[in-house]
Amino acid sequence: DVKVTQSSRYLVKRTGEKVFLECVQDMDHENMFWYRQDPGLGLRLIYFSYDVKMKEKGDIPEGYSVSREKKERFSLILESASTNQTSMYLCASSNGGSKGAEAFFGQGTRLTVV
Amino acid sequence: AQSVTQLDSHVSVSEGTPVLLRCNYSSSYSPSLFWYVQHPNKGLQLLLKYTSAATLVKGINGFEAEFKKSETSFHLTKPSAHMSDAAEYFCVVSAGGYNKLIFGAGTRLAVHP
Numbered sequence: 001d002v003k004v005t006q007s008s009r010y011l012v013k014r015t016g017e018k019v020f021l022e023c024v025q026d027m028d029h030e031n032m033f034w035y036r037q038d039p040g041l042g043l044r045l046i047y048f049s050y051d052v053k054m055k056e057k058g059d060i061p062e063g064y065s066v067s068r069e070k071k072e073r074f075s076l077i078l079e080s081a082s083t084n085q086t087s088m089y090l091c092a093s094s095n096g097g098s099k100g101a102e103a104f105f106g107q108g109t110r111l112t113v114v
Numbered sequence: 115a116q117s118v119t120q121l122d123s124h125v126s127v128s129e130g131t132p133v134l135l136r137c138n139y140s141s142s143y144s145p146s147l148f149w150y151v152q153h154p155n156k157g158l159q160l161l162l163k164y165t166s167a168a169t170l171v172k173g174i175n176g177f178e179a180e181f182k183k184s185e186t187s188f189h190l191t192k193p194s195a196h197m198s199d200a201a202e203y204f205c206v207v208s209a210g211g212y213n214k215l216i217f218g219a220g221t222r223l224a225v226h227p
Contacts, residue, residue, distance in 0.1 A: 100146030100165030
């Protein structure tokens with residue numbers, strides 16, 4: 001089975017802290033994604049990466065950055081956490097070379113910024 | 115650019131009656147379309163996908179969806195709802211060279227006895 005693992009299920013951070021969310025996949029997928037999920041808004045794409053060191057902004061990149069130094073790992077960084085970044089964060093991976101490739105999701109990290 | 119509109123934020127049905135969850139998409143490319151389901155406190159699971167083969171796609175748990183290019187729609191249906199179908203459903207479009215996935219806002223399905 002494909003596995004996408006997010007490092008934490010729950011996190012509580014203070015305003016202004018630098019926050020790292022880690023995601024690892026074990027299927028050698030080219031594509032990796034970070035989404036945030038908020039009630040009534042669905043999943044909104046923050047960033048995605050289509051190869052090591054390659055990234056593209058999604059729909060809501062402000063306040064976030066990402067890092068992909070190895071193919072299996074994709075990190076989301078909140079440079080200075082704010083209360084409006086309290087949300088559920090979901091990481092996903094997919095085989096970038098296949099049209100219609102299914103995305104596999106991690107269990108999510110519920111981040112609370114106080 | 116790609117986008118997805120789920121026409122209903124909430125749908126409520128009685129057990130044993132049909133389910134219809136509506137989705138319209140916009141894409142500059144020939145799209146792939148998906149439906150994902152998320153049960154409470156669970157991860158996202160793929161229900162079914164369309165990738166330019168048959169326009170009527172069958173998925174898990176008795177769900178199916180029909181791709182209608184002329185209407186830019188990909189509605190999800192099930193003939194008879196079960197209590198276990200209560201969940202949030204997301205319509206997703208993927209297009210372009212990198213297969214970027216764009217989600218709709220979701221439809222919460224409630225099933226009543």
